[in-house]
Amino acid sequence: AQSVTQLDSQVPVFEEAPVELRCNYSSSVSVYLFWYVQYPNQGLQLLLKYLSGSTLVESINGFEAEFNKSQTSFHLRKPSVHISDTAEYFCAVSYSGGYQKVTFGIGTKLQVIP
Amino acid sequence: DVKVTQSSRYLVKRTGEKVFLECVQDMDHENMFWYRQDPGLGLRLIYFSYDVKMKEKGDIPEGYSVSREKKERFSLILESASTNQTSMYLCASSPIVGDRAGSPLHFGNGTRLTVT
Numbered sequence: 001a002q003s004v005t006q007l008d009s010q011v012p013v014f015e016e017a018p019v020e021l022r023c024n025y026s027s028s029v030s031v032y033l034f035w036y037v038q039y040p041n042q043g044l045q046l047l048l049k050y051l052s053g054s055t056l057v058e059s060i061n062g063f064e065a066e067f068n069k070s071q072t073s074f075h076l077r078k079p080s081v082h083i084s085d086t087a088e089y090f091c092a093v094s095y096s097g098g099y100q101k102v103t104f105g106i107g108t109k110l111q112v113i114p
Numbered sequence: 115d116v117k118v119t120q121s122s123r124y125l126v127k128r129t130g131e132k133v134f135l136e137c138v139q140d141m142d143h144e145n146m147f148w149y150r151q152d153p154g155l156g157l158r159l160i161y162f163s164y165d166v167k168m169k170e171k172g173d174i175p176e177g178y179s180v181s182r183e184k185k186e187r188f189s190l191i192l193e194s195a196s197t198n199q200t201s202m203y204l205c206a207s208s209p210i211v212g213d214r215a216g217s218p219l220h221f222g223n224g225t226r227l228t229v230t
Binding site for chain 2: 006009032034036041042043044045046049051090094095096100101102103104105106107
């Protein structure tokens, strides 16, 4: 069965500091990886996705994620966080073929400290 | 923009009641999903549907059923609500684009259900 492990349930970080949110997934031949963000009292929004090709994926708001097949990881990074980045971040995986079944990690709460 | 609308933001029901959670999407997406979200457990898939009148069990279908009579609407039904079904329920939809597994999900804002 597919699985996703987010290693940190909470990550406090000072404003303008860099941050890394870790994600590991169970290995498969062909995989799609996603990061979603959930702001307070809202549903989840897609932050970025990895489908194939380049190992580095960027989003429009400064986040990037690096796909590492050998380590089965898809860590999310931002070089300088802002107060508005305070949210919960979910890593998710979907395996190619068959029906779409997306498995989520337990989430990492990012708290940006002023 | 895709809009996924869940009919209730907050819902309080009594143990044993039959509960309906409604979800409507406006982008003609083929796939629809119901997740529940609990602290420390993340999102867990209850049921999903890839076409009208079609449904597939997710990881935690016990105590739930679903209905999809129209493409835009996907209902989650709690046949006899119990306190352990108190949770945040999230509906999502996605289109079929190439390999459907690569389509991102579009979520509603959730329904927070409390069963007393």
